[in-house]
Amino acid sequence: MIEFRSVSKRFDDGTLAVDDFNLVIPSRKTTVLVGSSGSGKTTLLRMINRMVDPSDGTVSIDGDDISGIEPVKLRRSIGYVMQNSGLLPHFKVIDNVATVPVLNGVPRKQARAQALELLDTVGLNRDLANRYPSQLSGGQQQRVGVARGLAANPNILLMDEPFGAVDPIVRAELQQETIRLQRDLDKTVVFVTHDIDEAFLLGDQVVILEKGARIAQIGSPTEILANPASDFVATFIGADKGKRALSIRETANGSILVDSDGRAAGVLVASSAGDESGV
Numbered sequence: 001m002i003e004f005r006s007v008s009k010r011f012d013d014g015t016l017a018v019d020d021f022n023l024v025i026p027s028r029k030t031t032v033l034v035g036s037s038g039s040g041k042t043t044l045l046r047m048i049n050r051m052v053d054p055s056d057g058t059v060s061i062d063g064d065d066i067s068g069i070e071p072v073k074l075r076r077s078i079g080y081v082m083q084n085s086g087l088l089p090h091f092k093v094i095d096n097v098a099t100v101p102v103l104n105g106v107p108r109k110q111a112r113a114q115a116l117e118l119l120d121t122v123g124l125n126r127d128l129a130n131r132y133p134s135q136l137s138g139g140q141q142q143r144v145g146v147a148r149g150l151a152a153n154p155n156i157l158l159m160d161e162p163f164g165a166v167d168p169i170v171r172a173e174l175q176q177e178t179i180r181l182q183r184d185l186d187k188t189v190v191f192v193t194h195d196i197d198e199a200f201l202l203g204d205q206v207v208i209l210e211k212g213a214r215i216a217q218i219g220s221p222t223e224i225l226a227n228p229a230s231d232f233v234a235t236f237i238g239a240d241k242g243k244r245a246l247s248i249r250e251t252a253n254g255s256i257l258v259d260s261d262g263r264a265a266g267v268l269v270a271s272s273a274g275d276e277s278g279v
């Protein structure tokens with residue numbers, strides 16, 4: 001479990017990016033932080049691996065205040081996937097994936113063998129292992145980025161707009177892969193996006209943010225779609241337009257998400273806690 005308690009962040013130039021933020025992120029679920037540009041999503045995500053430190057308040061992981069954990073050590077124990085994959089251009093795919101385990105002390109040969117397995121995990125052909133990132137498509141690069149994020153076998157995976165730069169078809173594929181990976185690997189995923197449809201598709205818990213990382217609403221996709229907490233949320237999720245891209249339809253076999261053309265976009269399943277959770 002990750003917990004933000006009374007967390008604020010004021011940058012040196014005076015910008016208050018995060019204003020008294022409180023949130024519990026449950027383990028082994030996907031929590032999506034969604035909001036418009038500048039609402040503080042990336043700042044919140046980076047506070048989990050100490051790329052940014054709070055000005056006030058505490059962030060803890062499984063009860064331990066992370067301000068007491070050395071930042072480099074913390075970062076190597078948490079997967080981080082960013083937009084544009086963040087791959088090292090002069091390293092082959094296999095070495096991009098193997099780098100963090102090697103830095104953590106895993107022998108290179110073993111780390112490379114594990115890297116090949118991770119390519120399988122993210123749905124990439126092993127033949128790509130010896131290419132350089134520039135020799136891959138954008139979608140393939142993002143998959144390598146996910147493999148790299150998983151390489152140290154972290155319990156926590158942070159994903160910052162990981163599919164923002166790929167075309168809609170590849171994006172949809174990568175979203176489905178993320179759902180599959182989460183089912184198979186059971187990580188605590190914290191995912192940042194400005195796309196509410198992506199948030200509803202991937203999130204067990206969705207946190208809608210306004211400026212200053214103020215929480216406009218928090219809940220499962222079903223809860224938010226059924227009961228938008230304010231006009232702001234209704235507008236943000238498009239409920240006020242009467243043509244939301246995604247809506248919920250009850251069927252004999254449970255709740256399904258349908259798109260504006262009535263096609264099934266996903267299934268809402270009951271989580272182990274008994275509440276509704278996104279696909």
Ligand SMILES: Nc1ncnc2c1ncn2[C@@H]1O[C@H](COP(=O)(O)OP(=O)(O)OP(=O)(O)O)[C@@H](O)[C@H]1O
Binds near residue numbers: 013015017
């Ligand atoms: N290093 C910094 N110095 C000063 N201000 C910053 C810094 N990093 C972020 N900010 C400001 O903090 C606020 C929140 O930024 P942040 O990047 O967390 O938002 P975001 O919701 O992730 O936005 P986007 O979707 O555009 O990435 C913005 O006003 C931004 O300009």
